[in-house]
Amino acid sequence: xxxxxxxxxxxxxxxxxxxxxxxxxxxxxxxxxxxxxxxxxxxxxxxxxxxxxxxxxxxxxxxxxxxxxxxxxxxxxxxxxxxxxxxxxxxxxxxxxxxxxxxxxxxxxxxxxxxxxxxxxxxxxxxxxxxxxxxxxxxxxxxxxxxxxxxxxxxxxxxxxxxxxxxxxxxxxxxxxxxxxxxxxxxxxxxxxxxxxxxxxxxxxxxxxxxxxxxxxxxxxxxxxxxxxxxxxxxxxxxxxxxxxxxxxxxxxxxxxxxxxxxxxxxxxxxxxxxxxxxxxxxx
Numbered sequence: 629x630x631x632x633x634x635x636x637x638x639x640x641x642x643x644x645x646x647x648x649x650x651x652x653x654x655x656x657x658x659x660x661x662x663x664x665x666x667x668x669x670x671x672x673x674x675x676x677x678x679x680x681x682x683x684x685x686x687x688x689x690x691x692x693x694x695x696x697x698x699x700x701x702x703x704x705x706x707x708x709x710x711x712x713x714x715x716x717x718x719x720x721x722x723x724x725x726x727x728x729x730x731x732x733x734x735x736x737x738x739x740x741x742x743x744x745x746x747x748x749x750x751x752x753x754x755x756x757x758x759x760x761x762x763x764x765x766x767x768x769x770x771x772x773x774x775x776x777x778x779x780x781x782x783x784x785x786x787x788x789x790x791x792x793x794x795x796x797x798x799x800x801x802x803x804x805x806x807x808x809x810x811x812x813x814x815x816x817x818x819x820x821x822x823x824x825x826x827x828x829x830x831x832x833x834x835x836x837x838x839x840x841x842x843x844x845x846x847x848x849x850x851x852x853x854x855x856x857x858x859x860x861x862x863x864x865x866x867x868x869x870x871x872x873x874x875x876x877x878x879x880x881x882x883x884x885x886x887x888x889x890x891x892x893x894x895x896x897x898x899x900x901x902x903x904x905x906x907x908x909x910x911x912x
Contacts, residue, residue, distance in 0.1 A: 711748030759906030764830030790814020854889030
């Protein structure tokens with residue numbers, strides 16, 4: 629299993645890095661759109677759509693919606709606000725599980741839930757990619773995307789080690805038995821350190837540093853919701869992984885569940901703070 633995980637990582641890492649950090653905006657939109665479409669194929673299964681024709685149709689539908697968002701000049705900030713509201717709803721859904729599952733357990737409802745997860749993540753990525761950033765001495769939007777990825781990764785690492793050492797009190801045992809409150813706090817500490825280091829490297833002033841710290845901690849909290857939401861749907865569906873697309877790693881959604889929550893929320897926050905300015909709509 630470990631050998632398979634390593635081989636898959638060695639193959640996928642260069643593809644992901646190249647697609648996200650070295651493509652111009654239009655090709656970036658296509659690449660990230662393809663990743664979201666694959667995630668949609670997996671989400672269809674989590675929704676209860678078992679047959680391949682239905683899963684493929686759902687993925688195509690999500691791809692068409694991404695194209696429409698782009699071509700119809702849908703305001704990106706409006707989509708990000710929608711995502712913010714959605715993750716507040718998710719907090720309520722996850723905190724009540726298994727109570728309340730009758731309200732969202734139907735296949736069409738779970739399929740619609742996927743739109744609120746996947747589409748804003750794509751919009752947020754492209755909002756960041758095409759935007760003009762100014763934080764301290766940093767003016768490269770790709771560095772902001774890298775920061776979001778690092779934020780989620782260090783949160784996972786901090787949560788893993790803190791949970792392993794101190795994880796007795798469970799966070800949401802009916803949703804994800806392995807997660808603990810100690811893991812949450814460990815992730816917060818790791819994200820806080822990352823925010824302070826990033827601010828120092830960017831030569832940010834004190835106000836910017838404090839705002840980035842708060843924004844990062846809040847985004848880290850929301851990223852936990854992204855993970856818990858997928859865990860809740862998989863538990864309800866009775867499956868372990870979103871798919872087997874990535875041998876040894878599960879599916880794409882298993883790797884990006886936290887990012888789908890973190891990306892739109894952080895993009896919205898730094899836009900409201902005035903650190904990111906971009907076109908009013910998604911246009912690729």
